[in-house]
Amino acid sequence: MPESSTNNKDDDTPSVHSAEDNNSDDGGHNRNDMQMVIINTNGIFHHTIWPCSCPSVHQDVHIQLLRMGLFSATLIKPSTAFTFNLLDYFYVDAMECKTACASFMKKIQHLSDNAFPDTVPVNSCITLFHNDKLTIFMQNREKELTWVSHQWRDLQARKQFGFGHDTEKPLGKGELAFFCAACPQPGVNLPENWQKGINQ
Numbered sequence: 001m002p003e004s005s006t007n008n009k010d011d012d013t014p015s016v017h018s019a020e021d022n023n024s025d026d027g028g029h030n031r032n033d034m035q036m037v038i039i040n041t042n043g044i045f046h047h048t049i050w051p052c053s054c055p056s057v058h059q060d061v062h063i064q065l066l067r068m069g070l071f072s073a074t075l076i077k078p079s080t081a082f083t084f085n086l087l088d089y090f091y092v093d094a095m096e097c098k099t100a101c102a103s104f105m106k107k108i109q110h111l112s113d114n115a116f117p118d119t120v121p122v123n124s125c126i127t128l129f130h131n132d133k134l135t136i137f138m139q140n141r142e143k144e145l146t147w148v149s150h151q152w153r154d155l156q157a158r159k160q161f162g163f164g165h166d167t168e169k170p171l172g173k174g175e176l177a178f179f180c181a182a183c184p185q186p187g188v189n190l191p192e193n194w195q196k197g198i199n200q
Contacts, residue, residue, distance in 0.1 A: 032051060033048050033050050034061070034078075034079070035047075035048060035079070036049045037080045037081070038081050038082075039081070039082050039145070040082075040083045040085065041083070041089050042111055043112035044108055044109065044120055045112075049061075051064055052064060060075070061077075062074075062078055065078065069084045071084065071148050073144040073148055080144055082148055086108075090104055090145065101142050101143075101145055101149075102142050104145070105141065105142050105145065161175060163175075
C-alpha cells in the first residue's frame with residue numbers, strides 16, 4: 001500500500017511509493033517512477049513519485065495521490081499536484097485578502113527561494129515528438145491552480161451539503177447555497193398576506 005515519505009526535514013510534502021519498488025535491483029527506481037512538481041504552503045518542490053503497483057491495488061495514480069493528500073492537476077499522467085493544505089490556504093487567501101492566483105503563486109515562489117524567487121519554475125516548456133510532428137506547449141501552473149481550486153471548492157461544497165458520497169444524485173436549484181435569514185422567504189420572515197402588499 002502507498003506510504004508517505006519526505007525528501008528532507010523542512011519539506012512535509014508526501015510522496016507515494018511502493019514497498020516492492022524499494023526492494024528492486026535498481027535501487028528503488030523502475031519504469032513506473034514519475035517526476036512530479038508538488039506545490040505546498042511552504043514552497044514548490046520536485047519529487048520522484050513511485051505509484052503503488054501491488055497486484056491487490058487497483059487504483060489510478062490520481063486516486064493514490066488523493067489518498068496521500070495531493071490533488072493532481074490532471075487525471076491522466078499527472079505531473080503537478082497541490083496539497084490539500086495549500087488549496088485550503090489559497091481559498092482563505094482569495095476570500096479574505098482577495099489574492100489573485102498569479103500573486104499567490106508569486107508568494108509561493110518567494111517561500112521557495114526568497115533570494116532568487118524568479119529561479120523557481122512555475123511555468124515549464126514541454127516538447128513532444130509524435131508521428132513525425134513536433135509539439136511545444138507551456139505548462140502554466142497558475143492556470144492549473146485555478147482549475148484545481150474550482151474543483152476543490154465544488155467538492156467541499158458538495159460534502160458540506162450532503163452530496164459527498166451520493167455522486168449519482170442530481171443537484172437541485174439552490175441545494176449548495178447556505179440559508180440566509182435576511183432574505184425574504186415566504187413562511188419564514190414574511191407575513192401571510194405579503195403578496196397583497198406588493199400591489200399597493
